[in-house]
Amino acid sequence: TNPRRAVGYCSLLLVGLRRTPVHEAAQRGESLQLQQLIESGACVNQVTVDSITPLHAASLQGQVRCVQLLLAAGAQVDARNIDGSTPLCDACASGSIECVKLLLSYGAKVNPPLYTASPLHEACMSGSSECVRLLIDVGANLEAHDCHFGTPLHVACAREHLDCVKVLLNAGANVNAAKLHETALHHAAKVKNVDLIEMLIEFGGNIYARDNRGKKPSDYTWSSSAPAKCLEYYEKTPLTLSQLCRVSLRKATGVRGLEKIAKLNIPPRLIDYLSYN
Incomplete structure (x- = not known):
């Protein structure tokens, strides 16, 4: 689990003197009690010691x-807790697509000015590809950078959420984005996930990229292991011309290039190929 998220949740549980009945009802899903509290004039924006x-x-x-009840009663949709996280970050952490939709409908910022994990990072951390797709559709920054986790792609790879990785890459996330020179492919090698390694390379992942320790992805694998053999194969075997063309064209179309690719005056089979369908 996300350490910061766990700290926030523990704070919510432990700071009993500062929690209100509204907090209690909201956390437990006691909607009838919450509605009664709101109707009796309870403050929906009361904060605990951790905001x-x-x-x-x-x-x-x-x-x-x-x-829904809290938003309708005037709850601040982009309120920040002590971590700087907004309710949208928390909804993404829970993987609740319905909560995410509700918050967005009330104007929640998909790219709040945070120095920590963005809503997209949280969705990737929870492994909710549905949330990831929705956030991207409404303009989430694919290259948002967290000082601890790197980009959302780094997070998805470190957690081995292949569905999220595929959604990010197809949307145009930079496969070679670096955190301390460490790429998503380094993460894939560290978690020893062959499917993840192959996917990243197919989208143009650089197998020769070196991190701040001067190590390539293959340096994080055990000799003769499946990940090591996979990386060794790609080091010895160049990508096909068709694959190189696909990667080059995808780079040229840029972020959210699928919309442009779909409008190209080329055969549907080529569009499917370029879209990794």
């Missing part, structure tokens, strides 16, 4: 009805 609002609590637990 956790009832909307944070409901979003983190994926309590859709409670999120």
